[in-house]
Amino acid sequence: MLIKIGIDPVLVTIGGLKIHWYGIMIALGLYAGIQVALRDSARRGINRDQLMNLALLAAVLGIAGGRLYYVVQNNPAFFLHHPAQIIAVWQGGMAFYGAIFGGALAIIIAAWRWHMPLWSVLDIGALGLTIGQAIGRIGNIINGDIVGYKTNGWGFEYTNPSTFGPLNTPVQPASLYELLISLALFLLLWNLRKRIHPEGMLAMIYLILYSISQFFIFFLRDNIVILGGLKQAQVTALVVIALTLPVIAYLLRRERLAPQDVKQPTEAPSTAGEVAG
Numbered sequence: 001m002l003i004k005i006g007i008d009p010v011l012v013t014i015g016g017l018k019i020h021w022y023g024i025m026i027a028l029g030l031y032a033g034i035q036v037a038l039r040d041s042a043r044r045g046i047n048r049d050q051l052m053n054l055a056l057l058a059a060v061l062g063i064a065g066g067r068l069y070y071v072v073q074n075n076p077a078f079f080l081h082h083p084a085q086i087i088a089v090w091q092g093g094m095a096f097y098g099a100i101f102g103g104a105l106a107i108i109i110a111a112w113r114w115h116m117p118l119w120s121v122l123d124i125g126a127l128g129l130t131i132g133q134a135i136g137r138i139g140n141i142i143n144g145d146i147v148g149y150k151t152n153g154w155g156f157e158y159t160n161p162s163t164f165g166p167l168n169t170p171v172q173p174a175s176l177y178e179l180l181i182s183l184a185l186f187l188l189l190w191n192l193r194k195r196i197h198p199e200g201m202l203a204m205i206y207l208i209l210y211s212i213s214q215f216f217i218f219f220l221r222d223n224i225v226i227l228g229g230l231k232q233a234q235v236t237a238l239v240v241i242a243l244t245l246p247v248i249a250y251l252l253r254r255e256r257l258a259p260q261d262v263k264q265p266t267e268a269p270s271t272a273g274e275v276a277g
Contacts, residue, residue, distance in 0.1 A: 001153075001154055002154070002155055002156070002157045002170050003155070003156050003157070003173070004156075004157045004158075004159050005141070005142070005144065005156055005157070005158050005159065005160070005163075006158075006159040006160045007021070007142050007160060008160050008162050009021055009022065009142055009143045009144075009160075009162055009163065009164060010162065011024065020139075020143075021138075021139050021142040021143070022136075022139035022140070022142070022143050022145075023139075024139070025135055025136050025137075025138050025139030025142075026063070026136055026139065028135050029131070029132035029133065029134075029135035029136040030055075030059050030132055032128075032131050032132055032135055033055075033127075033128030033129060033131055033132030034052070034055045034128060036124075036127050036128045036131050036186075036190075037051060037055065037124045037125065037127060037128040038051065040123075040124045040127055040193060041124055044117070044120040044123075044124065044199075045117070045120075046116065046117065046120060046121065046124070047116075050110070050114050050116055051116075051121075051124075053110070053114070054106060054107065054110040054114070054116065054121065055128075057106040057109065057110065058102070058103045058106035058107065058125070060106075061102035061103065061105055061106045062099040062100075062102040062103040062106065063094075063099065063102070064102055065098040065099055065100075065101050065102025065103070065105070066094035066095055066096060066098040066099035066102065067094060067095075067098070068098055069095035069097055069098025069099075069101070070094055070095040070098065073095060073224075073232040073233075094136075095232075095233070096133060097214075097233065097236050097237075097240070099129075100129070100207075103125060103129065104122070104125075107121050107122055107125055117199070118200075119198070119199035119200030119203075119251070120199045120200075122200055122202075122203035123193070123199060123200060123201075123202040123203050125203065126189060126202055126203040126205075126206040126207075127186070127189055127190060127193065127202070129206070130182050130183075130185045130186035130189060130206065131182075131183075131186045133178075133182040134179055134182035134183045134186060137175055137176075137178050137179035137182060138179065140175040140178070140179075141156075141173075141175045141176060141179070143163070143164045143165070144156070144158040144163040144164045144165025144166075144175075145164040145165060145175075146174050146175035146178060146221070147165045147166065147171040147172065147173075147174055147175070147221070147222055148171050148172020148173065148174040148177075148220040148221050148222055149171065149172055149220065149221075149222050150166075150169060150170060150171055150172075151170050151171060151172050152170065153170075154172075154173075155170045155171050155172050155173055156170070156171055156172075156173045156175075156176070157169065157170045157171070158171075171222070172220050172221075174217065174220055174221045174222075177217055177220070178217065181210075181213045181217070185206060185209060185210060185213075188209075189202055189205070189206060192205070197255065198251050198252070198254065198255040199251075200247075200251050201248070201251055204244050204247055204248045204251065207240055207241075207244045208241060208244055208245075208248075211236075211237035211238075211240045211241045211244075212237070212241070214233050214234065214236075214237045215234050215237040215238065218230075218231045218233050218234045218237075221233075
């Protein structure tokens with residue numbers, strides 16, 4: 001079954017200003033991510049005002065990181081000759097690993113500058129990131145900028161001449177798969193948020209599961225192969241997993257060695273004989 005998508009990636013044009021669906025979805029995803037983070041921040045003792053400042057910094061660095069990573073892995077020579085296109089994020093073209101790296105950098109800066117609890121903020125960052133990513137993928141579906149290989153069966157077919165994807169060509173709906181993965185990760189993390197210890201483990205689970213999903217889904221995505229039959233995102237996924245596993249071991253070891261609260265035994269009540277004596 002083919003789903004035909006004929007939506008123009010540009011929602012409306014006002015004079016020389018074009019408002020893209022993708023830009024709107026990024027904005028909605030950021031808003032939803034911030035609201036989710038705020039919902040889980042109070043019980044972790046994170047200051048609301050500091051969190052809002054962090055959210056602004058993470059949005060800037062996350063978008064910049066996502067775009068720059070996309071530029072590096074997608075024909076950087078073109079962007080060197082057309083530098084204005086580097087900042088055209090509203091047209092689509094974001095490598096989400098770059099957004100993760102940019103957001104993580106923002107959290108590290110906030111932990112250092114505003115003395116925020118690093119591992120706790122990473123956890124709520126993972127929650128906000130997954131729901132924001134799911135919403136952002138709606139923009140990718142409209143754009144047609146994330147597609148899989150050509151297919152003769154189930155898939156998307158883009159029919160609008162302004163699409164970023166292949167026109168009138170059935171393709172695997174990679175952007176839909178990405179949306180469903182992000183939504184599933186959010187639901188999983190949200191249900192685990194009060195059960196998983198120590199702090200920081202929720203973020204590490206996200207990195208592992210997201211990287212595994214990217215490794216396999218890129219076998220369906222029509223991207224350039226760079227190394228041993230693997231694509232850039234798959235290589236990045238393996239590196240991220242390799243770097244995350246030692247962090248998980250560190251968190252578990254730190255929790256195991258942390259001093260436990262030891263309750264002092266209560267003094268036994270005096271017997272009647274002792275009182276009398």
